[in-house]
Amino acid sequence: MAEKSGFAAHLRTYLTGYVLSVVFTLAAFWAVLALGKENKSVLLLVGLLGVAQLAVQLKCFLNVTTQREGRDNLALILFSTLILLIIVLGTAWIMGNLAMRMHTTM
Amino acid sequence: MDGNSSALNKGLGESPGAIHKDPDVVIFGFWVFMMSDLIFFGVVFAIYITMIGATAGGPGPRELFDFGSLFAQTMFLLTSSLTVGIATITMKHQRSQGSFLFWVVVTLLFGLGFLTLELLDFSDMAAKGGTPQRSGYLSGFFGLVPLHGLHVSFGCLWMLVMIAQVLAVGMTDLVKLRFLRLALFWHFLDLIWIGIFSVVYFGGWVYG
The missing domain is CATH 1.10.287 (Helix Hairpins)
Known part of the structure; x- marks a missing residue:
């Protein structure tokens, strides 16, 4: 190589x-x-x-690497992904649950 | 970075030039922007997901989606992500300005091709009664997919500006640093597109 x-x-x-x-x-x-x-x-x-x-x-x-010089980027991406998952999955969970209890079709 | 940036920032005082001196900081700052844009997209994705099924008697995903066009759009955007990468390494390894501009123009053409196909797709949907005001589901769809298309349009505009800058001042450090951010932005738009075809098109179609 x-x-x-x-x-x-x-x-x-x-x-x-x-x-x-x-x-x-x-x-x-x-x-x-x-x-x-x-x-x-x-x-x-x-x-x-x-x-x-x-x-x-x-x-x-x-x-994007896990090498030391790329750690800041990786931490930023992982934190943003956490926020993203909380927003998207949280919304789907709450609204889906609401739809089920209200007997609307989803 | 060398004297180019301070020359370009003439008249702006010490600090703007000093800010441009560390490329790592500039690139990291751009990542912060992209991640905030990611959260913005995430919220619009969440709206779309809650609207799946809310077609109010109007046309749904199974009537509206054209997977042939979707596949072509996906391939155009993915290939443009490769060609912008080739432009980046052409720049990094200081190949000729001509070959760099060639790959930028190829990327621009794929981007414009993607936008053309997407607009044709939207007009097909509208012809079948799939307009944003028809139902909550379609509002969710047209809030999200054209938002990505708008990002691609601004990416194309940015590419035109970069071509003009290279022709006007050559491959200075500042121009290179700007192009690096454009390449990141363009790769990022392809990441968002993976979410769009998986969640919006496939998710909508399977549940619709």
């Missing part, structure tokens, strides 16, 4: 990220079109593929 910071190495990182992203996208489209018509649990697979693609793009495109 040549020098790790060369042009070719950087290009390889981006191409790897791109190929993996395409594979995860195709898998998600296939899952929904093939199985999604009746099967709601296919969304779990779509979610996992989405998270995998997010991780790949954060690593290969946005250069």
